[in-house]
Amino acid sequence: MVREFWILGFENTHNTKSILFFLFLLSYVSTLSTNFMIILLVSAYRHLNAPMYFFLSHLSFNDILLSTTIVPEMLHIILREGCATSLSRCFTQFYFISLSGINECFLLTVMSYDRYLAICNPLRYSTIMDLKLCILLASISWACGIAFALPHIVLLQKMTFCGPNIIYHFYCDLLPLLSLSCSDTSANEMVSVLNSIPFLFLPFIFISGTYINIILAILRISTSAGRQKAFSTCSSHLIVVCVFYGTIMFNYLVPSEGQFLGLQKMVSVCYTILTPMLNPLIYSLRNEEIKRTIMTFIFLKKQRKMYI
Template sequence: METKLKAEESNNTTITEFVLVGFSDEPNLQWILFGTFFIMYLIILLGNSIIILITTVDPTLRNPMYFFLGNFSFLEICYVTVTIPGMLRDIWTRKGNISFLACAMQMCFFLIFGGTECLLLTVMAYDRYVAICNPLHYPVAMNRRVCIQLVAGSWISGILVEIGQTCQIFSLSFCGSNTINHFFCDIPPVIKLACGDIAVNQMVVYILATMFLMLPFLWIVVSYGKIISNILKLSSAKGRAKAFSTCSSHLTVVILFYGTAAINYLLPKSNQSEGLGKLVCLFYTILTPMMNPVVYSLRNKDVMVALKRLL
């Protein structure tokens, strides 16, 4: 695989094309990786499409929790489609060339969908908190209008902030190497190629990562802490076990998603190799999206009953 284009002799000439290295450093695993990622992508598409379908057509699933799940599943499909098809194409063709504009667009959409997902997961945790800890106020607190506003707020916040962040990063000058040691245009490997002082840009990345990763994560942990506290008051041992099982699986996926993303965006890059960065990135770009349909929906009895009715 070609890993470099001819560098311009003059540093005043900016780069118009990048080369994504991807997994070309593992030539013996190319087809295994292609098959694995392709199957995972199909699982993500199928699982989330089923959830969108049943939450849309089944009248018994017309409550806030399933409204959020349907939106979350749609967001997951968008999120993985930004990166996986391009990665599969690069593995298949053994070429990773991507234009400057396409790289900027890919980063922008990835950040929008990723940032919106972080906020929507927080909304879903809040929904469960109100439902379990304040059940009498739940119909009023989470009425249809509020649900739509929460989802719209998540999308609008993600779009406005991440478009600004992408514009800031790609307003930098890129000269010299055009090789991105990653499988898509993510912030850390792209910003390393910029010329000049990038301290301000890195500070903005840390601030926004804290806003979209750490603050939502802390809110989710607090919400589930209060949920677990209420679960302990249940008289039924079977009810406690079921509730703990649900909460523990949700928290496992949340920790995996937010934890690996935080490592990638908040940990100083001198503390991790580029290979480790790609491996960590696979967790929040592919693995957790594949687990989410099972953890959040397909283990749910109401969802399975609705699926059987549909079939």
């Protein structure tokens, strides 16, 4: 019986592991600093108390959770060129990865609904999207992440592993774990299919529907300046949605074996490491209000240092 797994990480990186370690460490520091900055700005400045920024702070916290679940362990794997991990630790990592992935799907869906109300129904926006509804929608997103990630963990705990114990990945993912099991995996596969409908396909269809209505509403605006202003309020969210759904769907459509294994690892890097790092950069660089708040924050910090 297998009592621990060996996570192989990235193969044939003996000569480049120092470079890989530095790049991933730099991306992790950037992810933490930029996402914490957004949470701090939304909490500290009243003019960023709008629903869009409220949900953005939750998205930033979720990205911190995803990165912290994967990257520190991955850095250790790169330095050691592989790492042993217990079954319970591996299952725990997979649970938090699933939780954050599902939560991000729902948060992006809620944010698309917020943009839909702001552009397609601006007169009733403030009365519909009040603080109570924001807290309720954010709570539902986190609750769905916690609930939908549990069935796989319960099923994995009941499975036996008696063959090879090498995970050809840099974190504990479902498909590599199922390939190592000696038990019947049909229940896990069924849960994967059933879970993908409410947290992947339905949110994607809902987001697509809201953006079709948003684009139609923007095209009805008579002035080009008005169209540009309306589109700028949702362009950042649209970019994040395209990056997130593009990488996660491609990751699970590509076979996780043979010649496709290296490609899946590359796509997984985009989904688990690059996306949490790019999300705050996309929002801050394309949002004038956040950029002005950052400049004000930096200016006030310099002023305090001068007085000290």
